[in-house]
Amino acid sequence: MQQEFFKYQGTGNDFVMIDNRQQTFDKNNTKQVAFLCDRRFGIGADGLILLENHNEYDFKMVYYNSDGNESTMCGNGGRCLVAFARDLGVIEDKATFEAIDGMHHASIEGDIVKLQMLDVDEIQKYENHVFLDTGSPHHVQFENDIETFDIKTEGARIRYGAPYNQAGSNVNFVKKITNDTFAVRTYERGVEDETLSCGTGVTAVALAMHATNETKDSLINLKVQGGELKVSFDVDNEAYKNVWLIGPAKFVFKGTV
Numbered sequence: 001m002q003q004e005f006f007k008y009q010g011t012g013n014d015f016v017m018i019d020n021r022q023q024t025f026d027k028n029n030t031k032q033v034a035f036l037c038d039r040r041f042g043i044g045a046d047g048l049i050l051l052e053n054h055n056e057y058d059f060k061m062v063y064y065n066s067d068g069n070e071s072t073m074c075g076n077g078g079r080c081l082v083a084f085a086r087d088l089g090v091i092e093d094k095a096t097f098e099a100i101d102g103m104h105h106a107s108i109e110g111d112i113v114k115l116q117m118l119d120v121d122e123i124q125k126y127e128n129h130v131f132l133d134t135g136s137p138h139h140v141q142f143e144n145d146i147e148t149f150d151i152k153t154e155g156a157r158i159r160y161g162a163p164y165n166q167a168g169s170n171v172n173f174v175k176k177i178t179n180d181t182f183a184v185r186t187y188e189r190g191v192e193d194e195t196l197s198c199g200t201g202v203t204a205v206a207l208a209m210h211a212t213n214e215t216k217d218s219l220i221n222l223k224v225q226g227g228e229l230k231v232s233f234d235v236d237n238e239a240y241k242n243v244w245l246i247g248p249a250k251f252v253f254k255g256t257v
Ligand SMILES: N[C@@H](CCC[C@H](N)C(=O)O)C(=O)O
Pocket: 013, 065, 071, 072, 073, 074, 075, 076, 077, 136, 137, 170, 188, 189, 190, 191, 195, 197, 198, 199, 200, 201
């Protein structure tokens, strides 16, 4: 059977999008998802996302990593899905949708998508790193040599090492640029490589930088390999609420495979 697809990217984190409102996509076919994401034999993407109908909300998001397995929340993918939903005529400029980590609000203006992320009330601080879950698990650590650092080798070592082991964590390397601006490079679990941007990752970095007093700001600029994102939040005691991930999400091309 021929499969129509749409390709979107958010700061270089790229996704195959499929309109699955008619439930025609075989959701358990891990090999097919991995094939569609393969950059040499398939379309090529960091992940694949299904847009499905939802009883209560505008739509439902189902996210797969490029290894073919369904995974936890993808922030850039969520932003791209909002752009896809707008382009399909499912929404106008506002959306409420369900993802694996719960309900999300979003808005879109041109190609800028604002996506509300999970509230975060547990941030684990260690001597050399911070761990938190922003819809997906994230290890955050400083790396001053960020431009030349071997992200893939070191990221994989941390991702597969204790305490994460096989279940794994995404790994973010951070360099402070100014009090409200940080450079970030991310090794992504399920892609098993560096991606050009990670939405839940930069969200984790912004909250981790605030929680460790590296910044007092609540609107943080994140420079990633594929562009720039912003994260804003409110702080209530030690909890982070009203967390928004903001940045571009763009249609690239569509086709049939
Ligand atoms: N690219 C994503 C994160 C996707 C999930 C991650 N690879 C995992 O399995 O934990 C983002 O933009 O948040």
